[in-house]
Amino acid sequence: MRTKIEARELTKSFESDKGRLQVVEKVSFSVREGEFVALVGPSGCGKTTLMNLIAGFIRSDSGTVLIDSMPHSKPDSRGILISQQGSVFPWLTVRENLMFGLNAHPPAEHADIADRYADIVGLKGFEDSFPHELSGGMLKRVELARALVVKPDILYMDEPFSALDALMSLRMRNELLRILAKERHTVLLITHDVEEAIHLADRILVLSSRPTRIQATFEVPFSHPRKLTSAAPQELRMSILRELGVEQD
């Protein structure tokens, strides 16, 4: 398979009151087309900075990001970011939100396309609702649908479900897998939830604490649907937690 994303020696530091703060240090990895890669690391390690570098929202001090072997420095609709806080426009209805990024199609088709994607994520009947009329889980569906509707090659997901309760988070994970089985996207997921990473990803990169580097890589060889309670995933979970410095008996 082709390489979709390639990060080469990415380095980033920020100026702060206490001087220069090194956040990302020489991070290199690549993601194949259609692959689901999870980045797992302790909180505050620079995961979000790394994601913003790759998506093009901030510039690195040194190193390059290649998307389809081409240098990438600005965000565009080939890679859509879904963040923890969400960015569904509260002043637009669900349909208007989904239509927001549709420039490539003739305007007459926008509403139909939007409604089709609302249906895919299970929001049929809520097309004319405003975000403040929806629950947290439904808002995530809007966000996901708004990203999918522009048919991005890559989904950048920064702790997308961590603001949801455990049950809704699990439901959204299953929903995401169901959609990804139909529309093959390349996904880069940031999470601090090891179980979530094992549930979703093909490969897990464990990040070190700040300045972040790639500390270890784990393949997740289990086929979907995954049964997380069985022995092999549990063993993998232990290994990853050990790598993160959390010892369990």
Place this chain on the structure above:
Amino acid sequence: MVARPSVHDASLVPFPSLTRRTMQHLKASLPSIAVIAVLIAAWWAAVIAVHSLIFPTPWAVITGTWELIYNGTLWQHITASLTRVAIGFGLAVCVAVPLGLWMGWVRGAYTTLNPIFQILRPISPIAWIPIAILWFGIGNVSPVYLIFISSVFPMVVQTTVGVHTIEKRYLRAAENFGVSRRILFTRVVIPAVLPQIVVGMRIGLGVAWLVVVAAEMIALHSGLGYMIMDSRNAGNRYDLVVAGMIIIGLIGLSLDGLMRLLEGNRWVRWRYAH
């Protein structure tokens, strides 16, 4: 199952939710109605107790108001004041909203113009009266200018603040979808700022109404401010002075109510949800 009669039964009460809400409203406003009643009673008692020949009783104010309604002058004055406010305030909205958006969006415009506005803003509109008379003479232009100058600054400031407080995540999402500048403005920036613009308009209209009355007191031959001064000058008609004051208060209240209706608009309501 036994059918139980309900108070919400449509056959018993034609508009159950409506009547219930009206009753709740009435209940909530009872204390303030009581306070107004007590104040009017105290006013009446005080006028009688001091045997004032000039200060009117509430009844004299009512008969005075009736006189103004009957001879038609009240409508003329109200129309004159409202027209001046409409023109001055309308011009201020047309200038303040684009200017505020520009200052909010373009850093250079903000750093250049904001200090000037911060100096001009605290100057009382009353202090502008001599200059207004010097520039525009005694006529309709002076009060319109005063209304403009007094309501434009709060609206510019609110609009600018509105742009500055757009949450970064929304701008970032717009950037991510790679939309054109036009879409960015019409679908993100302006809708995001609209609630703040409405707040600015509410403040601006309140100030405009304060100022029109003050401006009309100085000069001119029409308007509620003029009516008040004229009633005093032409024979100490304090019943008409007080009537004018109460009418100004009531119209100000309705204007504010009108602006609050705007806050319930679908383009603004999202801001007040949750």
